Amino acid sequence: MRRVNFAAAIALAFALVAQAGPASAQKSSDTLRIVFRDAVPNVDPYYNSQRTGLILAHTAWDTLVYRDPETFDLKPLLATEWKLVDDTTLDFTLRQGVKFHDGSPFSADDVVYTINLVSSPDSKVSTPSNYNWIEKAEKTGDYSVRVKLKRPTPAALEFFALVVHIYPKAYREKVGPEGYAKAPVGAGPYKITKLESSASVEFERFDGYYDSPKGKPAIKKLVVRFVTDAATELTELLSQRADWIWNLNPDQFDNVNKVPFLQAVRQESMRIGYLSMDAAGRTGPENPLTNLKVRQAIWHAIDRQAIADKLVTGGSRVPLAPCFPTQFGCDGEAAVKYDYNPAKAKALLAEAGFPNGFEVELVTYVLPQWAASAQSYLQAVGIKAKISQLQVAAAIQRAQKGENPLYFASWGSYSVNDVSAILPNYFAGGNEDYSRDPELIKLVQEGGSTNDPAARKKAYAKAIKRVTEQAYWMPMPTYVTTYGFSKTLSFKPYPDELPRFFLAKWN
Amino acid sequence: MVRFILRRAALGLLVALTVMTLAFMLTRLSGDLAISIAGPGATQEDIEIIRKAYGLDQPLYIQFASWISRALVGDLGNSYFFKDSVSNLIAARMPITMTLGLVGLGLALLVSIPLGTLAAMREGTWVDRAVTVVTMIGQATPSFWFGLILMITFGLTLGWLPISGTGSWQHFVMPGIVLAMTATPALTRLTRSGMIEAIASDYIRTARAKGLTRRSIIFKHALRNAAIPVVSIAAVQLGFMLGGSIVVETVFALHGVGFLAWESIAKNDFPVVQAVVLVLATIYICLTMLSDILNALLDPRIRST
Secondary structure, eight states, X not given: OHHHHHHHHHHHHHHHHHHHOSSSOTGGGTEEEEEESSXXXXXXXXXXXXHHHHHHHHHHOOBSEXXXXXXXXXXXXXXXXXXXXXXXXXXXXEOSSOBOTTSOBOOXXXXXXXXXXXXXXXXXXXXXXXXXXXXXXXXXXXXXXXXXXXXXXXXXXXXXHHTOBOOOHHHHHHHHHHHHHHSOOOSSSEEEEEEETTTEEEEEEOTTOOSOTTOOOSSSEEEEEEOOOHHHHHHHHHTTSOSEEESOOGGGHHHXXXXXXXXXXXXXXXXXXXXXXXXXXXXXXXXXXXXXHHHHHHHHHOOHHHIIIIIIOSSOOOOSSSSOTTSBTOOGGGSOOOOOOHHHHHHHHHHTTOTTOOEEEEEEOSOHHHHHHHHHHHHXXXXXXXXXXXXXXXXXXXXXXXXXXXXXXXXXXXXXXXXXXXXXXXXXXXXXXXXXXXXXXXXXXHHHSOOOHHHHHHHHHHHHHHHHHTTOEEXXXXXXXXXXXXXXXXXXXXXXXXXXXXXXXXX | OHHHHHHHHHHHHHHHHHHHHHHHHHHHHTOOHHHHHHXXXXXXXXXXXXXXXXXXXXXXXXXXXXXXXXXXXXXXXXXXXXXXXXXXXXXXXXXXXXXXXXXXXXXXXHHHHHHHHHHHHTTTSHXXXXXXXXXXXXXXXXXXXXXXXXXXXIIIISOOSOOSOOSSGGGGHHHHHHHHHXXXXXXXXXXXXXXXXXXXXXXXXXXXXXXXXXXXXXXXXXXXXXXXXXXXXXXXXXXXHHHHHHHHHHHTTXXXXXXXXXXXXXXXXXXXXXXXXXXXXXXXXXXXXXXXXXXXXXXXXXXXX
């Protein structure tokens, strides 16, 4: 008798497990199940510096300006009009009749509150440089705001479109920053209905959403979960418990495409790889990289096109200039071109006094196989590069201290489509500037200190010529983002690496 | 006995202090917090603003002293990434880790006691050797790999169990099994040796002479005595499992204390890492002390050591 009961218990357990099955199936319940690896501890847009955080921010919050992902054109979002009054004054006219998710109306008070809060140095925002060009915001009417800038900022509107999400003043003041982080409210196409910090976020289409260029979302619910392990994440997709993942290993790309109910797509992103060389002698004045011929030899030694085609794959390109090709001011024509020519590289090394090459440290956090391929190309012309493969933060820390002779890293420009989001970082005398070239510093500053497009283009073209002529900082292949998702889903990726779930729909 | 307990408690306190110092030093050695808060694209200006805002520009010994003095009165500080106090973060996640630990320990005991008993009863035979081989394989299998194999089998191919996350008891089955696997070998060996010793002892011979049934001898007399060290070691194993659940929680995306630790290490969120290490160490120290006291109560010889 006892034995029979035991068998029954086991059978019951299996029945219960079987019943659990996959959680609410995607299309039928109009719920898109998204899995990210990078958990976001705080979804308040200003208190994380994560790409995943930025994606969630654009889902639940709106900015003043919308950047069309296809054309990069700026369109009205929470602001209907804007005008550059002078080099450091921007006037915004705000949209009327907009509501936040809690039903409260949007007005100039919310904009002034947000801008003044995040541009203040005591705000402890995660990325102060996204806002520290703002002096202050003033209310000039119920639906008009004047923003004073500390200095001419040509990419100001790009920043307003990408990283200035508007808080509801009354609600945030009422609940405080901690309360806000636990139950955030925005004015975006989706509202956050459930939040478990760094575990999951649930969204529901906001029915009170205004007629915006982002459009009314087609999918009713989004469930975002954070699964750190890449293999687990992929298993979730394969078992149809997740509908959308990204940044899957390129090696899995073809396999995912073979699964009947899944599709994998690739999209080149605005992130570019680069090899920075210590021309300024920050790691030591005797450093061979201070020699122009040595740097030119390195440009000739590495077959970047082959790395793009064979290793990165999926439409990766090698930028001619030290910036992403669509960025304003990124004039590839101005760049001095170097072909892949190992013989010439060897000759240049010999001329520079290193006929037998030399040893150098190559610091990196990029995929090991990319760094290894650069290492083999260098080895072929006699340069023995010792790879120090580090975590991102550790590598950046060393870079900023001036400790990286050769540094293979990447830069995504925060998806800002203007070279002022990349060139000043590396050539304006800052901590990651390994050229420290006064002429170049002057040119980069010149390009960023005016709003006149022609003058900016001219200064940046000269800067690009100087960088490439002096072979300071070599652009490596652009990054390609991989996406894997259900075939029942219609989803389009864009180069700015901001998946827009509010534009996705079921097939 | 009181002196023994006091001595143990003092030792425990010293261990806790050592752990606190090590946790503080290791987290500082592992990277610059200001840079990691600022994220990969930050300028030096950003980093300096953040360094000042969070008091990271103060000398290390001042940071250490202020942390220790606050930790001693139960204030573990605030996370740099979560908008929350570390105590809240840990309290919110502890139930998941505890559930996982207890499920793992329960499963481990459920497997290891019968297995160890079986091996002891068939000492020296192929059954005994088979048990040894199985436990050795269990010990040698990396838990992340075993976790994936389970996921593929029961989550993907058979579709019986959810793959990751929490939300129902089914979510704890696979992680529980993986965690149990790490504790099973030690517990099995302990049961086996305890049983072998017990079976060879005089009181068992007496029991046999009394004509008791084999079942009654094994379960009522031998196992009861052999199980005492197993239970006390099981308490220590629970401490191990709470610490060891970092890998399991990460693989199965269970958002417990282990996952919090992993996430905080990756982001250099020092206050959280330090606190998790301290809390887990404290639990471990308490469990070890409990097991020592238990043993001392049962065996007076231990008290004098």
